[in-house]
Amino acid sequence: MDWYWWLVIMFALVAIEALTLDLVLFMFAGGTLAAGIASAAGLDLTWQVVAFAVVSAVLLAALRPFLLKNLRARGEPLVETNAAANVGREAIVVQEVTSTAGLVKLRGEVWTARADDDGVVIPAGAEVVVRRIDGATAVVEPQQQSAGA
Incomplete structure (x- = not known):
């Protein structure tokens, strides 16, 4: 060649x-x-x-x-993409969220969700924060908890 x-x-x-x-x-x-x-x-x-x-x-x-x-x-932030970009974002509960099931509206899309803590029940209409993404499920916690953390 x-x-x-x-x-x-x-x-x-x-x-x-x-x-x-x-x-x-x-x-x-x-x-x-x-x-x-x-x-x-x-x-x-x-x-x-x-x-x-x-x-x-x-x-x-x-x-x-x-x-x-x-x-x-260098300290330059890495730009998260895809599902990882949703961590830390706020969402609205569409269907009651428990530690095993639920639905949230996140950036205009409905995601399956579950609560980050066992025993926590988050009612429909509540504001939540996405803590992590497990597969296609958003793991969330109530908005008021994240404000004190």
């Missing part, structure tokens, strides 16, 4: 990495750079693939954890 094809693959991986921000494809881009250098040095395709695999593995194992740790240490 000619070296410039490895360069094209590298730029494609970097572009896709810019969308995902997982720092995985960036490590593979480093592997393609090594393979491109091997190709430019005249090594055959087998050695190019070996260079790609070795450099990618080393970058994934050594550099990626270091980069992730430093990015998180």
